[in-house]
Structure formats: structure tokens, C-alpha cells
Amino acid sequence: MDWTFDATEVQWMTERLTHFWDRRLVGIAPIGFPAYGRVFHPAYAEDGTPVRWATVAAQHDLPMTATSAFDQLLLPHHLPPGRDAWRGNPPRPGTLDTPQAEHLIEILRCYTKTPDAITFALWDGLGWDGAVRVRLGHPPEPVPDPIPPTVRQGPRMRIPGRDYLVYRGAVEDALHWIPTHHQTPHYWWPQDHAWAVAGDVDLPWSIVAGAADLISQLATDPILEVLPIAVDAVMDPEPAWVTAAIAQAVDDLLHHGTAAIETVRGRAVFRLDPSRCWLDSGFGSRTRLLPESPSRPLVDQLRSAIHRGIVAQLNLY
DSSP, X not given: OBOOXXXXXXXXXXXXXXXXXXXXXXXXXXXXXXXXXXXXXXXXXXXXXXXXXXXXXXXXXXXXXXXXXXXXHHOXXXXXXXXXXXXXXXXXXXXXOHHHHHHHHHHHHTTOSOXXXXXEEEETTSOGGGOEEOOTTSOOEEOOOSSOHHHHTSOOXXXXXXXXXXXXXXXXXXXXXXXXXOOOOSEEEETTOSOEEEOOTTOSEEXXXXXXXXXXHXXXXXXXXXXXXXXXXXXXXXXXXXXXHHHHHHHHHXXXXXXXXXXXXXXXXXXXXXTSSEEEOSTTOEEEOOOOBTTBOHHHHHHHHHHHHHHHHTTOO
């Protein structure tokens, strides 16, 4: 791989990322492709074995679709008789799993005429430039930044809210950062624009855009977990019982200062500071609540903070 910033390729991509912040799941991917597939990053059993989202859904007797959210699959209202809640670790956001990435590369190489001319974009906020190594009994040691200073100071691929470092290489260079940083690029695409892989640092899934036969092959592949997805598809809505439980928790906080939500995975507990400036969400986590105004009602702030607290306390994401 080499740190070549190809302005033409960057422009091609940014001109097609016109819906990045809308609600559509394919909004993170470039527009204009015949078909799209949602690639689900695997969850992990307690022994580290990769687990498909469909396996978690089946354990909880929930449907698994192209628009499923992993935290919702982990949190059914009730468990089927005789079954326990699935236990393990959620998918890794922002990066493909190593075996998943290796196998995806094998397939993608067959669907481009330029497999050795790939542009990669890596989010520049990963923090590698400020890393330190800490060893017991030793002072912290700075870890060399793997990104050259000239690249840090150079141009970026920019979209609203995200900046990316750009490099070039063969399709296999999508694996370049895995041995040292367990990270795949957030965008990669070939010079002939036959396909594109898109992800985001906050998402436990990616999108592949390409020809219909490519997406069809990915969807039937036994190693990958991919489902075709419509361009206008959005995430499944929050289950009604979760919405009701959060509403009750908000009411309890406002009237009593404490609230608890019981789930099949355990209890999520919250405490509102008497000043109503802080919400304690367990494990030492605190959310700063802004002064109430018509544009940011306290109820809405509490609702969002409780949702995040449920995810964190119950290890849903």
C-alpha cells in the first residue's frame, strides 16, 4: 500500500455520499449502484467464537431481517419457554471481522477488472497518533504513529462530520491494519468503480454496493452474513415495550429521582441528580443534562440518555 491521495477518486466517492446522515441504512454507501447488501459484523460467544446475528435472533425467537438492529435482537420482551438469553459480546463497530474481511476480499477480487488499484479511506479519528503503551512497573511509553506526518498534515476525504486518510493498494491491503490495530478501512473501492465497501466507526455492520449478481453471491455465502437491502430501507423501529419502559423510567426519574428497567438480560438502573444536571447510568457513567429549552426538553434528553444507558449497562452494543 502507499499513501497516495488520488483527488479524482476521492471526488468520485464524495459526490456519491449525498445521503450520509439520513435514516436510510444504505446512506453510508455511494449512490448509483444496481444493488446493495448489508454485511453484519459477527457477535462473539463467551469463548470468542464468531456468532451470526441470525443465531442470536433464533435463540430469542425473533425475526432476522435486513433492517434488524443487534441491540433489539439481544433484548426480547420475553424469552421462549425453556431458553436462556444469549450471552456473549456484541459485534465490533467500525471494522470487519478478520475471517469475514479475508473472505469478502476473495469474492470482491473476482468482480473488478482493477483489483490492484483500490482506493482506501480510513477515518482519521482513531487516536493512533496519541497512543501510549502502559506496562506494570514502567512509565507510559509513546507508541509510534503508523500514519506518516506528511499524511497527517495532508489532504483528507471529507464528508459532513467525518474526515478520512486516503491510501492506495491492492484489494488485499484492506487487511493492512488488522495485525497491528484490528481495523479495516471504512471505505474501499476499485478504480473501475465496480463495487464499493462502506462502513462507519459507530456501526456494527457495513454496506457493499455493486452488481446484482455480486450481492446475490454474498447473500448466499456460508461464511459471510449478508442480506440484500433496498435503497430506502431504514432500521427497525424501537419495540413498543422498550418505548413504554423508557417513558415510565423518565416519569419515575422526574417524580422520584430513581428508575429501573427490568429486562431478560438484567436490570438497568438510573438516578437523576437533585439539580437535574446529571443522570447516573450505572458503572460510574454520568450524562450531563443541558439546561431545558424548547429545543431540548428535559424529557427528550432523559429518554436519549436512558436508551444509551440500557445499551451500556446490558452490554448490547
